[in-house]
Amino acid sequence: MDGKDASPRGSTAQRIEAELLEDIAAGQIEAGARLDETKLAARFGVSRTPVREALSRLAAQGVLESGDRRGMRVAQYTREELAQMFEAMHEIEALCARLAAQRLTLLARSEIEAAQAECTRTARDGDLPGYLRANEAFHLSLYRATENPYIFDIASDFRRRTGPFRAKKFAATGDLIASAQSHEELLAKIFSADSNIAAEGMREHMTASFMRVLAAN
Amino acid sequence: MDGKDASPRGSTAQRIEAELLEDIAAGQIEAGARLDETKLAARFGVSRTPVREALSRLAAQGVLESGDRRGMRVAQYTREELAQMFEAMHEIEALCARLAAQRLTLLARSEIEAAQAECTRTARDGDLPGYLRANEAFHLSLYRATENPYIFDIASDFRRRTGPFRAKKFAATGDLIASAQSHEELLAKIFSADSNIAAEGMREHMTASFMRVLAAN
DNA sequence: GACGCATGTTTTGTATACAAAATCAATTGA
DNA sequence: TCAATTGATTTTGTATACAAAACATGCGTC
Numbered sequence: 272m273d274g275k276d277a278s279p280r281g282s283t284a285q286r287i288e289a290e291l292l293e294d295i296a297a298g299q300i301e302a303g304a305r306l307d308e309t310k311l312a313a314r315f316g317v318s319r320t321p322v323r324e325a326l327s328r329l330a331a332q333g334v335l336e337s338g339d340r341r342g343m344r345v346a347q348y349t350r351e352e353l354a355q356m357f358e359a360m361h362e363i364e365a366l367c368a369r370l371a372a373q374r375l376t377l378l379a380r381s382e383i384e385a386a387q388a389e390c391t392r393t394a395r396d397g398d399l400p401g402y403l404r405a406n407e408a409f410h411l412s413l414y415r416a417t418e419n420p421y422i423f424d425i426a427s428d429f430r431r432r433t434g435p436f437r438a439k440k441f442a443a444t445g446d447l448i449a450s451a452q453s454h455e456e457l458l459a460k461i462f463s464a465d466s467n468i469a470a471e472g473m474r475e476h477m478t479a480s481f482m483r484v485l486a487a488n
Numbered sequence: 489m490d491g492k493d494a495s496p497r498g499s500t501a502q503r504i505e506a507e508l509l510e511d512i513a514a515g516q517i518e519a520g521a522r523l524d525e526t527k528l529a530a531r532f533g534v535s536r537t538p539v540r541e542a543l544s545r546l547a548a549q550g551v552l553e554s555g556d557r558r559g560m561r562v563a564q565y566t567r568e569e570l571a572q573m574f575e576a577m578h579e580i581e582a583l584c585a586r587l588a589a590q591r592l593t594l595l596a597r598s599e600i601e602a603a604q605a606e607c608t609r610t611a612r613d614g615d616l617p618g619y620l621r622a623n624e625a626f627h628l629s630l631y632r633a634t635e636n637p638y639i640f641d642i643a644s645d646f647r648r649r650t651g652p653f654r655a656k657k658f659a660a661t662g663d664l665i666a667s668a669q670s671h672e673e674l675l676a677k678i679f680s681a682d683s684n685i686a687a688e689g690m691r692e693h694m695t696a697s698f699m700r701v702l703a704a705n
Numbered sequence: 706g707a708c709g710c711a712t713g714t715t716t717t718g719t720a721t722a723c724a725a726a727a728t729c730a731a732t733t734g735a
Numbered sequence: 736t737c738a739a740t741t742g743a744t745t746t747t748g749t750a751t752a753c754a755a756a757a758c759a760t761g762c763g764t765c
Contacts, residue, residue, distance in 0.1 A: 281556045282718070284544075309746065318720045323747085324544050327501075331545035333641070339498040340726055340747060352637075359638035362583055420569075421576035424550070425642055499748070526716065535750045540717085557717060557756055 287315055288325035295334060295345055296434030297403060302488075303347040306335065333432055345435060353436065353488070354481075360429040361477040367426050368457075368473035371416035372466040379416040380462070386412045387454050394447035402447045403438065409454060413461070439487035440480065453479060504532055505542035512551060512562055513651030514620060520564040523552065550649055562652065570653065570705070571698075577646040578694040584643055585674075585690035588633035589683040596633040597679070603629045604671050611664035619664045620655065626671060630678070656704035657697070670696060 291311075294300045311322045326343050329335040335343045348356060371379070386409040393401035410430060414423040430437075441447055453476055460472030508528075511517045528539045543560050546552040552560045565573060588596070603626040610618035627647060631640040647654075658664055670693055677689030 284718080307746075319747090320719050320721090324541070324718090327541050327545055328548035331548035342727090342746070355636045356638050359636055359642065362639070363642075366579055366583075419572045419576055421573050421646075422579070425576065425580075429638075501748080524716075536717090537749050537751090541748090559716070559757090 282321070283315075283317055284321035284324035284328075287311070287317075287321055288328050290315075291325060291329060292334065292431060296407075296431060296438065297400070298435050298438035300345055300435075302345050302435045304345045306343045306345070308342070332428065346432065348436075350485070353485070356429070356433060357477070357481045357484070360426075360433060361474055361481070363422070363426050363429060364477050365470040365473045367414050367417050367422060368461055368469040369466040370419065370422065371413055372461050372464055372469035374418050375416055375462070375464070379412070382412045383409070383416065383458065383461075387451070387458060390451045390454060394444070394451040397444040397447065399441060399447070402441065402450075406450065433484075436484045436488050437480070440483040442487065446483075450480075499538070500532075500534055501538035501541035501545070504528070504534075504538055505545050507532075508542060508546060509551065509648060513624075513648060513655065514617070515652050515655035517562055517652075519562050519652045521562045523560045523562070525559070549645065563649065565653075567702070570702070573646070573650060574694070574698045574701070577643075577650060578691055578698070580639070580643050580646060581694050582687040582690045584631050584634050584639060585678055585686040586683040587636065587639065588630055589678050589681055589686035591635050592633055592678070592681070596629070599629045600626070600633065600675065600678075604668070604675060607668045607671055611661070611668040614661040614664065616658060616664070619658065619667075623667065650701075653701050653705050654697070657700040659704070663700075667697075 291300070291306075300306070306326060308319050308322050308326065311326075312319045315322065326335060327337075330337045330343060334346060336346045337343055386405060389405040390402065390409050393405050407430070411423075411427060414426040417423060441450070457472050457476045461469045463469065508517070508523075517523070523543060525536050525539050525543065528543075529536045532539065543552060544554075547554045547560060551563060553563045554560055603622060606622040607619065607626050610622050624647070628640075628644060631643040634640060658667070674689050674693045678686045680686065
């Protein structure tokens, strides 16, 4: 479940795939940016073969778009497409919140709280890269609480694809603290064990998040 | 939206990917079966390179599982994993039914009815390959009615992954006719424009379908 | 008869070469 | 000055080669 096929594993191609995914999620490679096989091979110090495989896999997951014989670009979206993607993501996250509220174990709850404590700490320190990682761990722990690896996969796939747009939300330390604070409100609802309140709370959280994404893109 | 990256397109790798997907969905390559690069290259009359790319992409989409340096296998699931996958699929299909009921256009409705008519015709003729294609078109037209390409993608991805298991439901002409009949009941609910009735009807449809999948696997 | 080890064969991951297609830049003509 | 065309360069898709790892088979010993 965790790390699926994209985690750094034995093959060179898998390592490159994971590293590119991280760069895209962090906004270091922006939406619409073109990815040059030859240059990436030079960057990673390998031949084009594992680079091509990594790019091909990212395209199969929707993170990249393949222009036939025109190279690969980071998937780019119109505002309408962005809205539709976030609508789908909202529904999936609401489903996650509802199932998490229904199935919360002590272990899952402690993981979520640990991740949220890390979010709070890095937000206060103004540590953006640290906050991005902690935010990621927070959401993944929520998905994990659904106790369904396939729903986990869908939700985490959406996080990967929307990474470049969500990274832009956090322009100032104030943004990080606001985000961590909204996590607290969301958790209060999930921990209430009322799955409908949890789902509604997640929709609110996601709507607020999406408004910030639209403003930043 | 339709055909996404898997439709037969310019490159050899994409054609091979689509063809393998079709074989897996139709049960001609069964769950757990090992896929040999060298043999597939001979089958398609090409070098290993486009075959490797096609396999890699199918692995990225969860259709195949990659054993590190141990080749690829069609993803195989325990009964628990199958149950979880179908749970996720049920929730996605219920979401589709709810959104389709809310957003149904005349065009979408006519497409759904045309697909259902084809299901009924091929079921009566005992035409299994034809029924599989018509059934596919029926479900895709429902997903399309959500007017959200990302939800469409999730739902159709699940159909791809569960193809090998669902194909086994249809062992006799009676199975085809029963399936087409349950479509009618589902459509009555979707066309009722009550999105909650639509979602519930889809869950019923999917639960009945899943019971048949479990019995056949 | 079963288990372990060794050897040979096959498969997979990556490097490199080649051809075709796309892109870019420069020149010419209107 | 701008647009179009042409030529050169670069990038992409696929073929092939090579090395490493995995798998299968056979033989020997217990």
